[in-house]
Amino acid sequence: MPSHVYEPIANHALAVYPRLNAPGFESSKVFALTALYLASPPPGFPSQRALGKHLASLYLFILHPTKRRKSEYVPEAPEVFFIHVTKDKTEVGRGTASKFSKRLLQGRTRNVVVMECTDRDLVNIATGKSLVDPMIADKKISIRGDIQKLEQISQILHHERSKLYRSVVTEPEKEKDEAHLDEEPLQYSVGGVPRARL
Numbered sequence: 001m002p003s004h005v006y007e008p009i010a011n012h013a014l015a016v017y018p019r020l021n022a023p024g025f026e027s028s029k030v031f032a033l034t035a036l037y038l039a040s041p042p043p044g045f046p047s048q049r050a051l052g053k054h055l056a057s058l059y060l061f062i063l064h065p066t067k068r069r070k071s072e073y074v075p076e077a078p079e080v081f082f083i084h085v086t087k088d089k090t091e092v093g094r095g096t097a098s099k100f101s102k103r104l105l106q107g108r109t110r111n112v113v114v115m116e117c118t119d120r121d122l123v124n125i126a127t128g129k130s131l132v133d134p135m136i137a138d139k140k141i142s143i144r145g146d147i148q149k150l151e152q153i154s155q156i157l158h159h160e161r162s163k164l165y166r167s168v169v170t171e172p173e174k175e176k177d178e179a180h181l182d183e184e185p186l187q188y189s190v191g192g193v194p195r196a197r198l
Helices: 009-016 027-037 048-054 119-125 132-137 149-155 161-165 172-179
Strands: 005-008 057-064 079-085 090-095 112-118 142-144 167-170 188-190 192-198
Touching: 005 009, 005 119, 009 161, 027 079, 027 090, 027 112, 027 119, 027 161, 048 090, 057 119, 057 149, 057 188, 079 149, 112 149, 119 132, 119 149, 132 149, 132 167
Parallel strands: 057 112
Antiparallel strands: 005 167, 057 079, 079 090, 112 142, 188 192
């Protein structure tokens, strides 16, 4: 076995947070990478205190499958990812629409923001290829709830496209060090997976 392996950074994030891996949805990488950054914030990433103070809400992302070539797997049903920001912790998770109440999905509950679009559109927003406002104007995405909060949380979802797709060299035995998951005692739970130092 070679001493180096080649893998996109986001694939490493999915290995750390396998529950965020929704087959057929590229946006799984966006949310896994977000969870990884929340667990060990890079320079410039918002602190838990800042998130809790300014963005405390439940954010639901209803993502519809993007049509692909016949040879590729395409899910039949939408997938729902969520980011739940409270004063003490921020949780990233996913589930099928049936796991959420109709009231929640329609954004009729206080402090709930809902964004509905295709899987590809979410990835394009996260990588900076598309902007939220023009997509709302073109009716490519649907927003229910506080749009300003959604725009702010979208900044947390923003990742360089190279982080999702470019292959990088990593040492398998040093993956935990690279993710910075064990530098300091971890203080807050992130959805039952490696607890986050927020």
